[in-house]
Amino acid sequence: MRMDDTICALSTPQGMGAIAMIRISGSDTFPILEKTFKAFSPRHNPSEAKPYSLVFGKMVDGQTIVDEVMVGIFKGPHSYTGEDVAEISCHGSVYIQEQIIRLLLKNGCRMADPGEYTMRAFTAGKMDLSQAEAVADLIESESKAAHQVAMQQMRGGFSDEIKGLRTELINFASLIELELDFGEEDVEFADRTQLSELLLRIKSVISRLLESFDTGNVIKNGVPVAIVGAPNAGKSTLLNALLNEEKAIVTDVAGTTRDAIEDEISLGGVKFRFIDTAGIRETEDLVESIGIKKTFEKIEQSRIVMYLFNAQSLQDNVELIRNEIAQLQEKTKGKTLLVLANKMDLIEDATLLEKLGDVENLIPISALQKRGLKELETRLTSEINLGALNSNQTIVTNARHFSALQQSLEDILRVEQGMENNISGDFLAMDIREALKHLGSIIGEVETDRDILGNIFGKFCIGK
Structure with missing residues (x-):
């Protein structure tokens, strides 16, 4: 990076909006600006304006008015970069943005490199490297x-x-x-x-x-949560219910989900990354079997695993579900395993769950009717220890x-x-x-x- 140059760049997101902001920083900020900016009051030329003030005027290319703008004035060393800084707030037309930047480049600026404003702040002693x-x-x-x-x-x-x-x-x-x-x-x-x-x-x-x-790491990148279980247990319905949108395809056909589907939501101030996986079962379908293989990969990568089963199947397949839970408990050692009994709205006798015996972290839900989701969300957020954050450590x-x-x-x-x-x-x-x-x-x-x-x-x- 050439630290002696005067730089400019668009500091708001690219694209069209109501307004956009273009920042200039460097020793020649005000001389360059005054070649292209005309204040409506002669007393408000940028180099003569008070620090931390706004100046109203127009950006001009010769006799052509490009836009009416507001310019924020920050004089070094009391600025973000420690140098003279001007922030041009213009209308958000992509054409106007391009024309103003072109004017600044033509009159002595160069385009800033990625992170150059903050790097200049660091080299000027405005902040240390971790800041x-x-x-x-x-x-x-x-x-x-x-x-x-x-x-x-x-x-x-x-x-x-x-x-x-x-x-x-x-x-x-x-x-x-x-x-x-x-x-x-x-x-x-x-x-x-x-x-x-x-x-x-x-x-x-x-x-x-x-x-x-x-x-x-969890706070910064999100908590990876894998949703696993047999086909048609309601995994995609649960994902859609948690996200409050139709993210995953839901049908009565077993094996609809063949690849992992991911999306994020914030719970209790923490980002969770939910991964809807292919249903685990024996299959000769090549594509589905690849999806099932990915399911086990996602289990490895996850911090929390939610095993979902159809509560109706407890009437005939108690041992099968017990075995699946036991296998997952072995595979998820060191992780949190939540066992979700889904489709409880179709169960007349809630004591049916007692057939499973003493299962840790068992939560009855109905993904379709969104019952039990608050308890599930509370359980998820309780897994993240935010004690240090809450005590400002x-x-x-x-x-x-x-x-x-x-x-x-x-x-x-x-x-x-x-x-x-x-x-x-x-x-x-x-x-x-x-x-x-x-x-x-x-x-x-x-x-x-x-x-x-x-x-x-x-x-x-x-x-x-």
């Missing part, structure tokens, strides 16, 4: 929980924890380095007991952050952060081992420096590789 990555998470958040985690990280909650750990480690590293300068005099500046206590505290914090990644959602925390924990364990073995201060200092490097890589407080930055910000959309 910059949280911007992307905030844009992509599709549930209340994902939004809450991204906002907490963007405000610096995660950064503050990492910075606190690094500060304490740096202090001890400095004392150990000082000891090396007086090696011949056998002095000890770094209290080893205090260092041991610090290492225990750091281990505890890092371990908690690492453990939070499982919850964070830091939750790790980024795989890069998780990897860096793992590496830093390994470094801390080496320091501990070294102290137990009474190794010299120079080796302790090396391991502490490695821990500092890995913690620093999370927030960008190390010499960060330009390729790594390019990879991180390249995942952003253009205009952010």
Whole structure:
């Protein structure tokens, strides 16, 4: 990225809408803008306007008026990027958007690269690297929980924890380095007991952050839930009922669903990804058998498995259903298995369920009449532990952060081992420096590789 250029890009979604916003950032923002923008009041030229003000005027190409616009004025260093920034709000015609961007490019701007605005904010010290990555998470958040985690990280909650750990480690590293300068005099500046206590505290914090990644991954990517069972048990009807739309084809013909059908909804502020799978049965149909194979693959990939059976079949096939439940319990160890007795609206005697005996997580429902779905939704949301989120604890959602925390924990364990073995201060200092490097890589407080930055910000959309 060429950081000295003045850049522009459409910052609202592409396509036609009521309004669109085009952002300019760089040292030549106002000189370039004044070649193409004419304020209706001469006193309101962009370079002379007050910061954080709106200026009304028109975008012109020579004598041709392109559009009447509002321009937001932000003067560096008090702006998102730390540079002079202008945000042009125009009418949402695709033609108008293209004409305004063409004008800006003709007068000295270049098109921004993906994530370049946020990268400039990072390099200007407006945010650290983890906060910059949280911007992307905030844009992509599709549930209340994902939004809450991204906002907490963007405000610096995660950064503050990492910075606190690094500060304490740096202090001890400095004392150990000082000891090396007086090696011949056998002095000890770094209290080893205090260092041991610090290492225990750091281990505890890092371990908690690492453990939070499982919850964070679920919040960010959604909870995969596989709906499995025999053909015609009502799996597609259940999916349609949960989504409140006709997503899957429902017929009386067994084997209608031959491929996995997926869709997402938000329950209790968490995104759930429901997967309607092919009915499990013996079949000679090649296509259906491929679908059944995929069913077992989806079971492996899921966090929650919902086994659906037709409650009417309890009259004649109790042992078959018991065996299917037992087989699934074996296949889903480490996952949550919910057993759903469907079509309860067709059962006159509810005590029929007692034939199954003591089955864990048994929920009677009627997918067709949407009975029992509230209980099912409550059961699903209870499987996701949002205690850390509700208490505003830091939750790790980024795989890069998780990897860096793992590496830093390994470094801390080496320091501990070294102290137990009474190794010299120079080796302790090396391991502490490695821990500092890995913690620093999370927030960008190390010499960060330009390729790594390019990879991180390249995942952003253009205009952010």
